[in-house]
Amino acid sequence: MNDALIISGLTKTYKDFMLNGVSFSVPCGSIVGLIGENGAGKSTTINAVLGLIQKEAGSICVLGKEQPDNEIKEQIGVVFDGNNYPEIFSTRKLNRVMKDIYHSWEEHTFLNLLKKFSLPADKPIKQFSKGMKMKLAIAVALSHNSKLLILDEATSGLDPVIRDDILDILLDFAQDETHSILISSHITTDLEKIADYIVFIHEGQVVFSKLKDELIEQYGIIKCGAAQFEALDKSDIIVYRKMDYEWQVLVADRAAMKKKYPKALIDSASIDEIMLLYVKGERGK
Numbered sequence: 001m002n003d004a005l006i007i008s009g010l011t012k013t014y015k016d017f018m019l020n021g022v023s024f025s026v027p028c029g030s031i032v033g034l035i036g037e038n039g040a041g042k043s044t045t046i047n048a049v050l051g052l053i054q055k056e057a058g059s060i061c062v063l064g065k066e067q068p069d070n071e072i073k074e075q076i077g078v079v080f081d082g083n084n085y086p087e088i089f090s091t092r093k094l095n096r097v098m099k100d101i102y103h104s105w106e107e108h109t110f111l112n113l114l115k116k117f118s119l120p121a122d123k124p125i126k127q128f129s130k131g132m133k134m135k136l137a138i139a140v141a142l143s144h145n146s147k148l149l150i151l152d153e154a155t156s157g158l159d160p161v162i163r164d165d166i167l168d169i170l171l172d173f174a175q176d177e178t179h180s181i182l183i184s185s186h187i188t189t190d191l192e193k194i195a196d197y198i199v200f201i202h203e204g205q206v207v208f209s210k211l212k213d214e215l216i217e218q219y220g221i222i223k224c225g226a227a228q229f230e231a232l233d234k235s236d237i238i239v240y241r242k243m244d245y246e247w248q249v250l251v252a253d254r255a256a257m258k259k260k261y262p263k264a265l266i267d268s269a270s271i272d273e274i275m276l277l278y279v280k281g282e283r284g285k
Helices: 042-049 091-101 107-116 130-141 160-173 188-194 212-218 226-231 254-260 271-280
Strands: 003-013 018-027 031-035 057-062 076-080 148-152 180-184 197-202 205-211 220-224 239-242 247-251 265-268
Touching: 003 042, 003 180, 018 031, 018 042, 018 057, 018 180, 018 197, 031 042, 031 188, 031 271, 042 057, 042 148, 042 180, 076 130, 091 107, 091 130, 107 130, 130 160, 148 160, 160 180, 160 188, 188 212, 188 271, 197 212, 197 271, 205 212, 212 271, 220 226, 220 254, 226 247, 239 271, 247 271, 254 265
Parallel strands: 018 205, 031 180, 031 197, 076 148, 148 180
Antiparallel strands: 003 018, 003 057, 197 205, 220 247, 220 265, 239 247
16 A cells, blocks of 8 residues: 555535545655645545545545545544543543543553653643643544544644644654654644645645645745746746736746746745745736
């Protein structure tokens, strides 16, 4: 099995939104970052993968199966933004409940993670900070033999130190080549640190699915005036945006463009800048 998750032609229609033929994969041993503005279709895609909504068309293959059985479902660890457990529970009580829910529950792993994350055994979850609740959710997700970890805005609203702790945990998990992660996030700087691939969804469709290093190392933004813009070879332009005093032009090969346009100012492009140009800009001809 080369891919932990394969999504092909996923379609779901709502009254005011359509997930339209979404296709991408999560290779085994990799971290895939899912990006897009609010309402782009990230959470809808994740909900379809988890079977929380019915798809209209397309296929979803999880850990080698299109119809995951209970054994496969237990190998999917899920972390959403917010608290997923009864707030009156302590972690000790939660451990006992999880033993009844998951056949593959690893109590030793869970207790070790609680210790590693400095989470108290007897304190009610309602007294936990947001960062503590997120670490608890990750501890649960990693304690039932998970092979695929799916996180939806799991680092949202956390301070930089806690976020960095969580990113380290995810990187450590992904060191095992049988482990894979799909993480949806608005914090693209986090994805720049840990992701192997970036999938960008815009208005219900996949704009691109690329190696993160290719985006960071090869893509560039030409910043120029109107005359320079008109002189550009339009086949070099992915998207462009006219600002008050300049044009911003996204190109796929920064090094080649520097040779082709030696007088042009060409900056490297962050994932945030790439996404913003796609959302706010116009497509090249």
